[in-house]
Amino acid sequence: MDNIVVGIVSGKGGVGKTTLTASLASLASNDEEFTPIILDCDVDAPNLAIILPPNSGVDPQKKDTFTTIKASFISDKCVHCKKCIDDHFCEFNALTWNEEKEVPIIDYLKCEGCSACKVLCPEHAFEIHPVKSGEIISYENKYDSLLIYGKTQLGSTTSGKLVSEVKDFAKHSPKFNSSNLTIVDGPPGIGCPVIAMLSGLNYVIAITEPTPSGLHDLVRILELVEQFKIPFSIVVNKADLKSPFQKKFKKYIKDTRHKILGNIDFDYAIPEAMSFAEPVVDYAPNSKASIAIKKIYDNLKKQLNHI
Amino acid sequence: MATKPVIICVTGGKGGTGKTLVAVNLATMFKNGGYKTLLVDGDGENPNTYLLLGGELGKRKEVLFFKPSINEEKCTKCGLCAENCVPHALLHVKDSIPVPILAVCSGCKLCYKICPTGAIEADYKTVGWIYELNEKGLDLLVGELKPGEARSASVIEALLEELENKVNQAETKYDVVIIDTAPGAHCDVEELIEAADYVIPVTEPTRFGLTDLIRINELISLLHKEFRVIVNRSTLLGFKNQFFEDLDKLHLDNLGNIPLHDEVVNSYCAGIPLMENKREREKMGPAYNAFLEIFENVKEWTNIKK
Numbered sequence: 354m355d356n357i358v359v360g361i362v363s364g365k366g367g368v369g370k371t372t373l374t375a376s377l378a379s380l381a382s383n384d385e386e387f388t389p390i391i392l393d394c395d396v397d398a399p400n401l402a403i404i405l406p407p408n409s410g411v412d413p414q415k416k417d418t419f420t421t422i423k424a425s426f427i428s429d430k431c432v433h434c435k436k437c438i439d440d441h442f443c444e445f446n447a448l449t450w451n452e453e454k455e456v457p458i459i460d461y462l463k464c465e466g467c468s469a470c471k472v473l474c475p476e477h478a479f480e481i482h483p484v485k486s487g488e489i490i491s492y493e494n495k496y497d498s499l500l501i502y503g504k505t506q507l508g509s510t511t512s513g514k515l516v517s518e519v520k521d522f523a524k525h526s527p528k529f530n531s532s533n534l535t536i537v538d539g540p541p542g543i544g545c546p547v548i549a550m551l552s553g554l555n556y557v558i559a560i561t562e563p564t565p566s567g568l569h570d571l572v573r574i575l576e577l578v579e580q581f582k583i584p585f586s587i588v589v590n591k592a593d594l595k596s597p598f599q600k601k602f603k604k605y606i607k608d609t610r611h612k613i614l615g616n617i618d619f620d621y622a623i624p625e626a627m628s629f630a631e632p633v634v635d636y637a638p639n640s641k642a643s644i645a646i647k648k649i650y651d652n653l654k655k656q657l658n659h660i
Numbered sequence: 661m662a663t664k665p666v667i668i669c670v671t672g673g674k675g676g677t678g679k680t681l682v683a684v685n686l687a688t689m690f691k692n693g694g695y696k697t698l699l700v701d702g703d704g705e706n707p708n709t710y711l712l713l714g715g716e717l718g719k720r721k722e723v724l725f726f727k728p729s730i731n732e733e734k735c736t737k738c739g740l741c742a743e744n745c746v747p748h749a750l751l752h753v754k755d756s757i758p759v760p761i762l763a764v765c766s767g768c769k770l771c772y773k774i775c776p777t778g779a780i781e782a783d784y785k786t787v788g789w790i791y792e793l794n795e796k797g798l799d800l801l802v803g804e805l806k807p808g809e810a811r812s813a814s815v816i817e818a819l820l821e822e823l824e825n826k827v828n829q830a831e832t833k834y835d836v837v838i839i840d841t842a843p844g845a846h847c848d849v850e851e852l853i854e855a856a857d858y859v860i861p862v863t864e865p866t867r868f869g870l871t872d873l874i875r876i877n878e879l880i881s882l883l884h885k886e887f888r889v890i891v892n893r894s895t896l897l898g899f900k901n902q903f904f905e906d907l908d909k910l911h912l913d914n915l916g917n918i919p920l921h922d923e924v925v926n927s928y929c930a931g932i933p934l935m936e937n938k939r940e941r942e943k944m945g946p947a948y949n950a951f952l953e954i955f956e957n958v959k960e961w962t963n964i965k966k
Contacts, residue, residue: 363675364705364706365675365676365706365708366674366675366676366677366843367674367675367676367677367843368675368676371868395844397673397843397844397845397846397875398673398674398675398843398844398845398868398871398872398875400674400867400868400871400872403867403868403871422746444726444767444768444769445768462847462850462851462854465766465768466746467746467747467766467768467770468744468746468768468770469768469769469770469773472744472770472774473770473773473774481746505845505846507845507875507878507879507882508850508879508882510813510846510847510850512844512846512847513810540844541675541676541705541706541842541843541844542703542705542706542812542842542843542844543705543706543805543807544704544705544805544810544812544842544848545810545811545812546844546846547705548808548810564925564928564929565708565711565712565928565929565931566680566706566708566711566712569706569708569711570706570708573705573706573807576807576808577807577808580807580808594925595922595925596925596926596929597926597929597930598929621897624866624896624897624898624899625897625898627866627867627868627898627899628866628867628897628898628899629898630867
């Protein structure tokens with residue numbers, strides 16, 4: 354049985370990725386056809402676990418990650434030649450000179466662990482080491498499906514690598530082979546973490562809202578998704594927003610002929626469900642929003658049949 | 661010597677809380693108040709400030725990034741470059757010329773520096789652009805990452821360099837610089853917070869808003885910066901009461917609350933900042949008045965002089 358991996362992305366933040374992911378996770382977990390695994394790859398701000406907490410009695414498993422490499426300085430070996438500064442060993446400006454002690458100082462926030470200082474220093478006064486970059490947390494959630502998420506150590510400059518690590522962790526979990534669907538909540542943006550998240554996906558849902566920034570960021574994320582050649586469709590959140598921009602938005606959808614998986618109109622059931630930390634399809638199954646999301650889920654299933 | 665401008669960084673952790681809304685309107689109020697103002701868009705992945713100002717990006721400068729180029733005639737196929745490349749961006753099979761894998765190259769130039777025969781030459785690729793524009797009388801500096809490129813940090817570095825140049829120019833004596841950041845708490849956001857004197861995290865009264873606020877505050881504290889929060893969509897029901905209780909418990913200073921109101925969405929979609937509106941105060945709604953109060957609080961806090 355193949356495991357189909359579906360990612361939810363948006364470009365713009367705060368348009369409803371996690372809201373949609375949580376509801377899709379609920380629907381898939383309660384669907385006989387699927388044994389899903391749920392991933393939260395928004396490692397800078399992982400929030401899915403708030404809505405999908407561990408099942409009662411389940412202890413989350415934590416694993417530290419060491420995806421960041423940093424340089425360290427061995428003062429005993431330094432002969433104060435200042436070559437590291439004069440010859441510009443570091444392309445990331447992580448090395449500066451302490452005039453008083455006549456030794457280099459490493460700025461750990463800027464250091465990328467490339468090892469240039471280690472290799473180029475004639476006295477071997479630098480070393481590189483992996484350091485803790487964050488953690489991966491996994492547990493059986495309230496639907497008994499596996500939830501895995503990553504959380505970066507602040508200041509560890511590792512978001513993209515941690516995303517890859519979370520996906521690897523999922524692939525190597527014993528449950529992966531018996532699972533037939535992986536739902537991935539993505540980070541906002543189009544940079545390194547998103548690129549890491551997109552690689553290897555079978556299907557992408559791009560969620561947006563009919564505002565100038567919503568559309569602008571949608572265009573940018575789709576450019577990336579198309580580079581990866583992943584089939585995708587669009588979900589429009591706050592679709593009934595009263596805005597002079599609606600016309601432009603609809604024209605874009607019409608002109609590009611992108612597939613719309615569904616529209617979610619504004620519904621107070623969504624923030625309300627969120628305040629009770631529940632997916633809206635559980636909290637208010639008959640609400641306008643829940644009916645829209647169930648329709649999106651059914652449409653998604655049809656799309657996945659083609660893969 | 662010219663005095664340095666005060667730099668305020670608007671950030672937030674969570675996406676879509678209103679960072680850009682606050683940055684653009686704050687800059688608009690400073691500009692209209694007679695302060696020499698520069699707005700910097702540091703969300704390289706998705707720069708949106710110019711959209712809220714109803715502008716378009718025009719003339720641009722390229723942000724270049726190193727890429728190794730192998731001179732096959734000089735290469736002795738020794739493999740030293742690949743051996744020392746930490747992110748494995750050079751693929752070397754015995755007795756063959758190494759192949760660069762640009763997607764994972766960190767640009768450290770180590771290969772270029774250690775090749776014994778000088779067979780690795782420095783080439784450059786475009787990873788993004790820097791734009792300088794003036795929209796509705798406001799000076800704007802925008803960094804944009806090229807879609808498909810991962811190195812947004814390089815765009816941010818180039819943007820900060822450009823900012824430094826602009827601030828040091830004699831003819832542009834800025835009183836205040838407002839920086840807008842990407843969501844998240846990654847290196848791009850970190851660099852921009854680092855560059856600022858004051859930091860404003862924008863949040864919303866939801867569980868996600870609170871969780872991400874606590875995380876971004878940790879990062880700001882790690883960088884030893886002073887910060888005060890702004891609560892957007894402050895009238896959103898549901899989690900509101902618990903949110904404001906928790907804000908109190910955490911002893912967080914609050915610059916003001918922006919209520920949910922149509923005037924915000926309308927100005928946003930029309931590409932005219934809410935605070936660009938010149939009508940009398942009495943005719944404007946609660947969000948407008950909230951911004952006026954925030955402006956007074958920001959001035960008092962930062963003590964910015966004209």
